[in-house]
Amino acid sequence: MLVIKERRAAIRTLQGWAISVLVEAGAISECEGHGWMKDRADPHARERALVIARQDPPLGVSTEEAIAELRDVLYSMGDTCPECPPD
Numbered sequence: 001m002l003v004i005k006e007r008r009a010a011i012r013t014l015q016g017w018a019i020s021v022l023v024e025a026g027a028i029s030e031c032e033g034h035g036w037m038k039d040r041a042d043p044h045a046r047e048r049a050l051v052i053a054r055q056d057p058p059l060g061v062s063t064e065e066a067i068a069e070l071r072d073v074l075y076s077m078g079d080t081c082p083e084c085p086p087d
């Protein structure tokens, strides 16, 4: 599981970049109570994130690496917050 405790600082890493793109696209969202990132399972939002990655990969990172990192981050996430009580 992936917990984001230093989200703003982490933008300097490729993983941090991928998370920021996924949040911007609406593909993932943060649990307001606990800070866990949740996969929103929205294929349109994922597509938007991939478009951003293709058009604007981080400096010094190839498009292929950027997209691979987006996928890695998505696969590492669950669609619920592990600390929230189930519905």
Ligand SMILES: [Zn+2]
Residues within 6 Å of the ligand: 031, 032, 033, 034, 035, 036, 081, 082, 083, 084
């Ligand atoms: Zn939570």
